[in-house]
Amino acid sequence: MMKTFKMKGLAALVPLLVLLTGCSDKIAVLNPQGPVAREQYHLIVWSLIMMSLVLAIVLIIFIYVLVRFGRKNNKGYDPNNTGNRKLEIIWLIVPVVICILLAVPTVRTLYALNDPPKATAKAPASLHSNAMTIDVTSVDWKWLFRYPGQNIETVNYVVIPAGIPVNFRLHAYDAMNAFWVPELGGQQYTMTDMSMHLWLQADKPGTYAGRSSNYSGQGFADMTFNVLAKSASDFDSWVSDVKKNQPALTMNKYMQLLKPDNVKPMTFSSYPKELEKNLNKAQMEGKQTGKSTDNSMPGMNMSGNNGKGGYNP
DSSP: HHHHHHHHHHHHHHHHHHHHTTTTTTOOOOOOOOOHHHHHHHHHHHHHHHHHHHHHHHHHHHHHHHHHHOOOOOOOOOOTTOOOHHHHHHHHHHHHHHHHHHHHHHHHHHHHTTTTOOOOOOOOTTSOOOOEEEEEEEEETEEEEEEETTEEEEEEEEEEEEEEEEEEEEEEEOOOOEEEEETTTEEEEOTTTTTTTEEEEESSEEEEEEOSSSSEEEESGOOOEEEEEEEEHHHOOOOOOOOSSSSSOOOOHHHHHHHSSOOOOOOESSHHHHHHHHHHHHHHHHHHHOOOOOOOHHHHHHHSOOOOOSSSO
């Protein structure tokens, strides 16, 4: 009977093993490809070590209790431990120490990531500085990327120079969303009437998957994008090619992009200047009301404002 039960249990595991063959051997969060992601990776590992320590202590105590006070133990037991000063000090100090060991590196890392990473490559000629700024707008259900320094706009993909810090200024047209490129760094929210920011940097040229990490409705599952990190020369070549061969973004096309829909990647050689003026105005108004470029949560708009927010024509 017992042998039959074991065989059935093993047979039930076969479908699970088949499903596990589809799992990737690399978890993006644990495969850092930039200085920001690397700092966060070290923080994750440290947190796992501390949590494993807590788990080990609990398991040791659990096993001790089973052995010490098990059914086969016929020794007398007095459950009254009131006033045991030594035990009270131990179970007070240990959690406090663990919290401190978790809090100190976490706070230190969070503040450090507010500053741009150190550039590890020569900046492209089209940048004119050692850092790059890209404006990102989440729209149901797509991502708009604007390059103020190059006067270029892309949809559902973004191109950056490898080894150069990039300041992503994040906005939302409608529903609140979240911008996430796991191999390059942690996620950051996008909100209407607010300008959040996120520094990211890629160690080397490559393609890094990004996506929305905040559910926003019907097309959420396909709200993905790629980050294409290029060498300085390849980035300049890409900018030059876009300027020569891609159409300009018109106001009519822009208004179409604001409608809820999933679209394929697009590239535009320029965009209407009034869009940038409205964005800059929204950022200044947000700063005056204390709503801009910080990481505070008050005032979050979960439902969107149907185009009445800060990043609109």
